Structures are given as C-alpha cells and as structure tokens.
Amino acid sequence: MTLPPEFALIARHFRPLAGHGALDLSDDAALLDVPPGRQLVLAADAMVEGVHYLPDDPPETIGRKLLRVNLSDLAAMGAAPLGYLMTTVLARGTPDDWIAGFAQGLAEDQRDFGLTVLGGDTAATPGPTCLSLTILGTVQPGAVLRRGGARPGDxxxxxxxxxxxxxxxxxxxxxxxxxxxxxxxxxxxxxxxxxxxxxxxxxxxxxxxxxxxxxxxxxxxxxxxxxxxxxxxxxxxxxxxxxxxxxxxxxxxxxxxxxxxxxxxxxxxxxxxxxxxxxxxxxxxxxxxxxxxxxxxxxxxxxxxxxxxxxxxxxxxxxxxx
Amino acid sequence: MTLPPEFALIARHFRPLAGHGALDLSDDAALLDVPPGRQLVLAADAMVEGVHYLPDDPPETIGRKLLRVNLSDLAAMGAAPLGYLMTTVLARGTPDDWIAGFAQGLAEDQRDFGLTVLGGDTAATPGPTCLSLTILGTVQPGAVLRRGGARPGDxxxxxxxxxxxxxxxxxxxxxxxxxxxxxxxxxxxxxxxxxxxxxxxxxxxxxxxxxxxxxxxxxxxxxxxxxxxxxxxxxxxxxxxxxxxxxxxxxxxxxxxxxxxxxxxxxxxxxxxxxxxxxxxxxxxxxxxxxxxxxxxxxxxxxxxxxxxxxxxxxxxxxxxx
The missing domain is CATH 3.90.650.10 (PurM-like C-terminal domain)
Structure with missing residues (x-):
C-alpha cells in the first residue's frame, strides 16, 4: 500500500521540524501542555507568493520570514514563543528542492528562536503558493503588552x-x-x-x-x-x-x-x-x-x-x- | 486618516465572530487562558477553491465546512472545541456578498459548536481563494484518543x-x-x-x-x-x-x-x-x-x-x- 505524495513530502521535509507535542505529525492533532501559570498568546499570518514575497526569493528566507512575521506578533505582546502550526498550499509543480530549502530555513529559525512545529496541512493549488502560520506563545498574566492604553504626553x-x-x-x-x-x-x-x-x-x-x-x-x-x-x-x-x-x-x-x-x-x-x-x-x-x-x-x-x-x-x- | 479596505472587511465581517480572548481582533495577537487541568489539542487544515470545494458552492457552506473539517480533527482526538484562528486569502475581486455569506456560515456553526474566532489574517491573491484554519480544543489528560494502539483482534x-x-x-x-x-x-x-x-x-x-x-x-x-x-x-x-x-x-x-x-x-x-x-x-x-x-x-x-x-x-x- 503506497501513500500519496503528500505524506512522503511531510515525512521528508516537515517531520524533522516536529518537536514536543507534535506527536510526530502522525496523529489528527497536536497535544500540548501549556506551562502552568502562563497565558496563551496566539496569532496567525499568511504569506502569498508575489504578494508578500517575491517568487525568486530564496526558499530558505521565505520559510524564515513566514515564521518571523508571526514571531513579531508575539514580540509585540511581550510573549515568549511556544510552537506553531503551518499550512503550506504549494503551487503545482513546486520542486522538491524548493520545499527542502523552505524547511531548512524553518529548521534554522526554530533553533534560533526556540520553538518547533506542532502540526499543519499540505495541499497543492493551481495558483501561487499560499502559506499560513499560526504561532503560539505564552506570557505571564499581567505582563502582556497591548495596543490600547497610550495617553497624551507619552x-x-x-x-x-x-x-x-x-x-x-x-x-x-x-x-x-x-x-x-x-x-x-x-x-x-x-x-x-x-x-x-x-x-x-x-x-x-x-x-x-x-x-x-x-x-x-x-x-x-x-x-x-x-x-x-x-x-x-x-x-x-x-x-x-x-x-x-x-x-x-x-x-x-x-x-x-x-x-x-x-x-x-x-x-x-x-x-x-x-x-x-x-x-x-x-x-x-x-x-x-x-x-x-x-x-x-x-x-x-x-x-x-x-x-x-x-x-x-x-x-x-x-x-x-x- | 482612512484605513485600507482590509481593515474595513475585518471589522464588518469577522469582528462579530470574535469572542473571549480575541481582544476584539484589534491587537497583534489573542490572549487565552487554557482551562486548568486540561491539555491543549491543536490542528490546522487548509481549503483551496476548486480543490477542496467547488467554486459555486454557497459561501455559507464553505465557511462551515472549513470549520467542520477542523472540528473533525478535534473529534478524532476526543477533544472539546475551544476556539480558532483563520487566514482568508481571497481571490481578487471576491464580492463583499460572498464574504458576508462565508462569515454568516461561520457564525451559525460557532453557535452550534460552541466556539469563537480568536484571530487571523486576511489578504488577496491573484489565484484561487485559499482558506486556512487552526483549531484549538482541550482534553482531560489521559482521555485523549490517539491513532496508535490498536491490536490484532480489535x-x-x-x-x-x-x-x-x-x-x-x-x-x-x-x-x-x-x-x-x-x-x-x-x-x-x-x-x-x-x-x-x-x-x-x-x-x-x-x-x-x-x-x-x-x-x-x-x-x-x-x-x-x-x-x-x-x-x-x-x-x-x-x-x-x-x-x-x-x-x-x-x-x-x-x-x-x-x-x-x-x-x-x-x-x-x-x-x-x-x-x-x-x-x-x-x-x-x-x-x-x-x-x-x-x-x-x-x-x-x-x-x-x-x-x-x-x-x-x-x-x-x-x-x-x-
């Protein structure tokens, strides 16, 4: 019984990015213990080829940028990274090398920023590649930075x-x-x-x-x-x-x-x-x-x-x- | 100072879907307390126009299906719904009516399944509409249903x-x-x-x-x-x-x-x-x-x-x- 190419792709490129809670990307969902006494901080940002990045940008930097724009939302709240889920809807015919580079960039940034992938989904599209990432972080209650609250004179x-x-x-x-x-x-x-x-x-x-x-x-x-x-x-x-x-x-x-x-x-x-x-x-x-x-x-x-x-x-x- | 159409779209269609923790979709991220003694269950699924749904499917059912395929991953783990984040990358020229119907479908299912939107992102693409949803649920530790564990004779x-x-x-x-x-x-x-x-x-x-x-x-x-x-x-x-x-x-x-x-x-x-x-x-x-x-x-x-x-x-x- 052979598996569709989607599963081979996930096993080859994305499973090595999985860490604690991801259940090896082999289950229906991830299972995560939130550190006691911490609040969860969550954000999601999408990136579309030709809109949020250039088609000839190196795939390594595209993966890293996708993660970083989401990490920036955690930074804006004063939160620390916990993990992420990612859906990659790839333009049909995306070469395996491109996916390898994309995953390699993510692997580097995972090490630098101290988080791992928890889950996600992979599909193909006749249109431009469409990437979406949901980031999870945690914050000590009361130590969150919000948009509201500025006062005249600040x-x-x-x-x-x-x-x-x-x-x-x-x-x-x-x-x-x-x-x-x-x-x-x-x-x-x-x-x-x-x-x-x-x-x-x-x-x-x-x-x-x-x-x-x-x-x-x-x-x-x-x-x-x-x-x-x-x-x-x-x-x-x-x-x-x-x-x-x-x-x-x-x-x-x-x-x-x-x-x-x-x-x-x-x-x-x-x-x-x-x-x-x-x-x-x-x-x-x-x-x-x-x-x-x-x-x-x-x-x-x-x-x-x-x-x-x-x-x-x-x-x-x-x-x-x- | 006028805001770009993206913000008007979010305010009109998606803000009414926001609930506890979403911070009114007005901050960089959502802020969530996970119920004490529960583990977090997380999954993400994408849907692409023409691949996962038909271009002439009613937008109400597209929104509901996007939520439901993700809820099904929670069901598969024995988890209860907590909330979701969603990125909608819409084909350029998507009519406002379509977005209204899509959000209306989500609103109905939010009521039926007892969850609300926590955050997300909205963008446009020259390709087909590309939807991605990350679902959060919770489970009592030890009561999670996993894929592994079946035995001969079961x-x-x-x-x-x-x-x-x-x-x-x-x-x-x-x-x-x-x-x-x-x-x-x-x-x-x-x-x-x-x-x-x-x-x-x-x-x-x-x-x-x-x-x-x-x-x-x-x-x-x-x-x-x-x-x-x-x-x-x-x-x-x-x-x-x-x-x-x-x-x-x-x-x-x-x-x-x-x-x-x-x-x-x-x-x-x-x-x-x-x-x-x-x-x-x-x-x-x-x-x-x-x-x-x-x-x-x-x-x-x-x-x-x-x-x-x-x-x-x-x-x-x-x-x-x-």
Missing part, C-alpha cells in the same frame, strides 16, 4: 531602524540601486522579531505593537486604541546608513520609508519617566530604541513634522507640505 | 455512513444523478464533526482517527501506527439509502465509496469486550456506529472482503477480484 518609541524592508523590496524589484552590503534586501527578506525587547518593555510601556503595515499607519492604530493623537518628527525616525544614503539622494522616498511596511520593529508609547528603565531594557535586549515623538490630545490622527518644523501632509497619499 | 468501527461525501462531489460535478433530497451533495458540503461521539469513546477505544482521505487509506494509517493489518467486509460498511441506491445501480462506484474521502466520520479500533460500552456511548451521542471488520496480525495493510467472501484487490487502483 513618548512614542521605535526599535531598530525604519524603512529598510520597504526600500529593500524596491531594490529587489530593480526600482532602486542596491546597497553594497545588500542590507536593505536582507531586511526585506529576513525581518528580526524583537522578542527579547518585547518581553523587556512589556511592563514599562503603556501600549505597543509591531510595525508591519508602515510606521504612520500602525501608529494610527495605537492612536485609535487610545482615543488620542500622535506627533512624530520625521528627522527623529531612526534610519540605517543604507536608507539614509538613498533618502539623501532622493527625498521623494520618504513615503516609502515612513509608510511602506515590512519593518517588524516594535512601536510603543510610554510615560516620559519610563525613559531610563526602557533604555536599560533595550540595552539588555541589545536592540537600539529611539524616541520619535509623543502622544497628544485630540482626534486619533498622526501628524508628521519635517526638519523645518512644518507639518508634512500625508492625506495626498504622499509627502507634501501644506 | 474490532474496527466507523460512525455514521461512508461514501456520501465522495458521491456528493460527483453529483455536484454532474457525473452522477442527484438524489431527490440532495442528501449526498449536502454531506459533501456540510460534514458532521462527531465531537460528542469522540469524547464518549475516547476512553473505550484503543485507537481512532477521522476519515478524511477515504476509509481504506485512513484505516491504513491506523494499521501503520499499530504495526498490524486490518480486514474489513465491504458489505458491512454502513451506507446511506442514497448511496445504496447509486451503488445498487452501479457497483463500479465502490472505489468512490470506500476510497473517495470527505466522510469526516470517526474510525476506531476497540477490544471486542468494549462493544457494549461503545454502543452506549454512541447512543448517548446520538450517532450510529457500525462494526466493519477487525485488526489482524501481519504487515500494515488493509484487506477488503466482498459479499462473496473473496478479497477485493485495491492495488490496481480500483475494485477487482483477484
């Missing part, structure tokens, strides 16, 4: 640098010149979930989230959740040297940097007196954090101020002074 | 009737005549997860799973997990009257019935002395169960015996006597 902070992912996508599309080190493309393909930082700041910040859809839009979410506004200074937003170089040559890239998405940095609001402890937490997590503005009274809107102190109008879909 | 049982889903698909494709009541198409579109039965038999059966890929193939999984074989009698396999009628007119449909999949019934092995308690559990769950054969010593293979007592050969990909 500082607004971000981790790392902003805009690299969005610029990296444009580099990979041939729309922008590559930087020598390939830093921007690397940041697009391999976001860095800020797990240690998220856990470190969870009790210090009043509100937080990860930046996945663009800094300004995501800060708008924090504003709506808090019922107040936010002001940020464009010049204060931390940029990598590669992004600085591109932006120095072409200021019209500002919308890409501040609105382009794919950052997977943490964005959070905290009382001014939390500054010291926040900087200590960031130092322990070895991730730079930068104060870029503050929460203000008023309607839930984000205003961005240019280097000249004048507001930059986002409403026209681009960057232009009033 | 009875092999199934719940409900077999073959309706596979025949229903062929009816919907116009390959077979419709039954007057539309029973077969209904069974294809709306499988019935056997949750109460699964929980009732978990401590009585030695091994169990749900039948999703076809009775014979899935029984092969039980065999491999147990390291023994199984013999079933074709005439003992329970059929609906609609299936009986089609099969009576055309015996060549036997492979569709026994190998076609989409049954979502429970298949389990139990010691002969468990027969009485199993029948009581089935009666309490109000689901018929039928003994169709037994586990036997030998290699992990399934043999099917015809009404004439002779073995039916599956190896040729169809049904033919040796």
């Amino acid at each position: 500082d607004v902070w971000v981790s790392g640098t902003i805009g690299d992912g969005a610029l990296g996508l444009r580099v990979l599309r041939g729309e922008l010149p590559d930087d020598a080190a390939g830093h921007l493309a690397h940041r697009y393909r391999l976001p860095q979930p800020r797990l240690a930082l998220g856990q470190g700041i969870a009790r210090l910040a009043r509100a937080g989230m990860d930046v996945s859809d663009g800094l300004v839009q995501d800060l708008g979410h924090l504003c709506r959740a808090a019922g107040c506004g936010a002001e940020i200074e464009a010049a204060a937003v931390p940029l990598s040297s590669a992004a600085q170089k591109l932006l120095g040559a072409n200021l019209a890239l500002l919308p890409t940097v501040l609105g382009g998405g794919d950052d997977y940095e943490l964005l959070f609001a905290a009382a001014p007196e939390a500054q010291g402890p926040l900087r200590e937490a960031a130092s322990r997590a070895d991730v730079p954090i930068t104060r870029i503005g503050r929460m203000v009274s008023g309607p839930p809107a984000v205003s961005v101020t240019g280097a000249d102190g004048q507001a930059i109008n986002l409403a026209r879909g681009g960057w232009s002074h009033f | 009875d092999v049982w199934v719940s409900g009737t077999i073959g309706d889903g596979a025949l229903g698909l062929r009816v919907l494709r116009g390959e077979l005549p419709d039954d007057a009541a539309g029973h077969l198409a209904h069974r294809y579109r709306l499988p019935q997860p056997r949750l109460a039965l699964g929980q009732g038999i978990a401590r009585l059966a030695r091994a169990g799973m749900d039948v999703s890929d076809g009775l014979v193939q899935d029984l092969g999984h039980l065999c491999r997990a147990a390291g023994c074989g199984a013999e079933i009698e074709a005439a003992a396999v329970p059929l609906s009257s609609a299936a009986q009628k089609l099969l009576g007119a055309n015996l060549a449909l036997l492979p569709t019935v026994l190998g076609g999949g989409d049954d979502y019934e429970l298949l389990f092995a139990a010691a002969p002395e468990a027969q009485g308690p199993l029948r009581e559990a089935a009666s309490r769950a109000d689901v018929p169960i039928t003994r169709i054969g037994r586990m036997v010593s030998g290699p992990p293979a399934v043999s099917v015996t015809g009404a004439d007592g002779q073995a039916i050969n599956l190896a040729r990909g169809g049904w033919s006597h040796f």
